[in-house]
Amino acid sequence: MSSEIKTRRVERRRSENYLKKAEEYDKTMEACYTNGQWNACILNAIHCGISSIDALTVYLLELRHAGDRHLEAIELLKRTQLDQDELDSKSMQFSFLLSIKNVAEYEDRLMDEKDAQNAMKAANRIFSWVKNELKNKK
Numbered sequence: 001m002s003s004e005i006k007t008r009r010v011e012r013r014r015s016e017n018y019l020k021k022a023e024e025y026d027k028t029m030e031a032c033y034t035n036g037q038w039n040a041c042i043l044n045a046i047h048c049g050i051s052s053i054d055a056l057t058v059y060l061l062e063l064r065h066a067g068d069r070h071l072e073a074i075e076l077l078k079r080t081q082l083d084q085d086e087l088d089s090k091s092m093q094f095s096f097l098l099s100i101k102n103v104a105e106y107e108d109r110l111m112d113e114k115d116a117q118n119a120m121k122a123a124n125r126i127f128s129w130v131k132n133e134l135k136n137k138k
Contacts, residue, residue, distance in 0.1 A: 005076050006067035010058045018055035018064070019134065022048050026127055029120060038116040042104040045116075045123035049097045052123075052130040053077060059134055070098050082133065090129055093122040 025048035
């Protein structure tokens with residue numbers, strides 16, 4: 001992988017917009033789960049994770065990932081001074097979400113309740129961590 005990550009400059013104050021998006025995805029994820037809409041639940045979990053990471057990188061670096069490979073957002077996040085153990089943990093959770101994205105979005109296999117539970121767990125951990133980090137930084 002090239003060390004050059006495609007980014008877009010975003011004003012720090014716009015991090016709140018990405019956090020709001022993450023919150024909306026989180027609420028929609030929960031509603032979809034309640035309604036047994038496993039595929040939609042998972043897709044909202046994935047987008048909750050992506051918007052959460054964007055909120056944090058925008059706040060800390062005034063950059064957000066703008067490439068096709070969402071995993072590069074974690075590489076961008078690693079440019080910050082955040083705790084390495086936390087970054088490793090969130091990287092694994094984010095990687096998990098991205099690993100099921102293609103199946104949930106494009107393949108003919110339907111996701112099930114267990115898949116949705118696992119996606120929600122990862123998204124909730126990322127979202128909660130980002131909210132806490134932003135609260136502590138302000």
